[in-house]
Amino acid sequence: MSFDQLLGQPVAVRILTLALQRGHVHHAYRFEGPAGVGKERAAFALAQALVCSEPTSERLACGSCSACRRAVTLSPDEPCVPGHPDVILVARGLYSKTLGKSESNGISVQQIREVVLNRAGYSPHEGRALVFIIRDAHELTLQAANALLKTLEEPPPATHFILLTDSPGRMLDTIRSRTLALRFGPLPDAVVARILEANGVDAGVARFAGGSAARALELSDVELSERRAEFVENIKRALQAPDLGSAISGLDLRNKDRRELRQELAFLGHSLAERARVVVSKDPASAEKAARRYAAVSESMEALEQNASPALTVESLIATLRRG
Numbered sequence: 001m002s003f004d005q006l007l008g009q010p011v012a013v014r015i016l017t018l019a020l021q022r023g024h025v026h027h028a029y030r031f032e033g034p035a036g037v038g039k040e041r042a043a044f045a046l047a048q049a050l051v052c053s054e055p056t057s058e059r060l061a062c063g064s065c066s067a068c069r070r071a072v073t074l075s076p077d078e079p080c081v082p083g084h085p086d087v088i089l090v091a092r093g094l095y096s097k098t099l100g101k102s103e104s105n106g107i108s109v110q111q112i113r114e115v116v117l118n119r120a121g122y123s124p125h126e127g128r129a130l131v132f133i134i135r136d137a138h139e140l141t142l143q144a145a146n147a148l149l150k151t152l153e154e155p156p157p158a159t160h161f162i163l164l165t166d167s168p169g170r171m172l173d174t175i176r177s178r179t180l181a182l183r184f185g186p187l188p189d190a191v192v193a194r195i196l197e198a199n200g201v202d203a204g205v206a207r208f209a210g211g212s213a214a215r216a217l218e219l220s221d222v223e224l225s226e227r228r229a230e231f232v233e234n235i236k237r238a239l240q241a242p243d244l245g246s247a248i249s250g251l252d253l254r255n256k257d258r259r260e261l262r263q264e265l266a267f268l269g270h271s272l273a274e275r276a277r278v279v280v281s282k283d284p285a286s287a288e289k290a291a292r293r294y295a296a297v298s299e300s301m302e303a304l305e306q307n308a309s310p311a312l313t314v315e316s317l318i319a320t321l322r323r324g
């Protein structure tokens with residue numbers, strides 16, 4: 001998993017490559033950006049370059065030595081961690097069995113003590129560097145974050161931290177101020193489509209994924225599609241209800257989850273766009289209607305991104321769709 005394979009993030013790749021080439025890799029990065037745009041892949045590519053035993057003349061990973069391969073290969077058995085002893089993955093629940101904790105509140109202080117602090121005091125096992133990758137770092141509990149501060153600020157030599165987050169606003173200021181931010185933007189649709197194709201999946205859902213490869217793969221997931229089909233059916237029923245009040249009361253929106261709704265709306269948008277495409281030649285009027293509805297769904301998705309409440313988003317979408 002070299003930087004060449006990291007699609008759609010040219011700025012981040014350039015910054016990290018230059019840091020490696022100049023030998024100025026920061027000791028604590030914070031990779032910020034939406035889920036599924038390559039932050040974790042970039043973190044592993046950086047870790048690989050740092051632990052590679054036969055780096056290129058530009059200090060980049062060779063990609064083929066044993067260290068390179070083990071740095072980016074996760075164990076198939078729990079805990080699913082890299083095979084390289086100097087690339088250490090930290091994530092909520094990852095070590096539940098060994099810690100004897102479910103970590104339902106977040107990455108625990110026990111995990112930080114046992115997996116990070118106990119290890120950070122020693123030199124790398126195999127030589128070049130010790131790299132900690134913290135997945136969803138906004139999930140560090142307050143105690144865990146505080147326990148990490150000192151080491152994050154002044155890690156031992158050749159020790160690097162890479163914190164990954166799609167919610168930097170949920171991190172403590174003290175953690176943010178001790179890490180160097182690197183932003184990862186949404187991926188262009190064409191890149192998402194290429195990733196879907198590489199996974200043997202219909203690339204048509206790419207444009208409903210908001211620039212996230214993970215979301216696109218979720219959208220094409222057959223198991224999840226049943227629940228989304230049910231959502232589409234519920235919306236159809238709401239459009240046929242005699243009045244807006246009964247249309248909305250028929251939907252259970254009280255505990256609607258934002259993330260789930262985003263996926264359901266994306267699925268609804270996808271099915272409307274498909275409908276518009278299929279009927280466009282034989283029934284232009286209904287194709288036009290489907291296209292209008294598709295635009296309304298896209299607006300709802302945007303409203304949701306701007307933090308509109310899930311329940312209100314659905315209610316106002318239904319009101320718009322009922323008008324035609």
Ligand SMILES: [Zn+2]
Nearest residue numbers: 052062065068
């Ligand atoms: Zn190598």
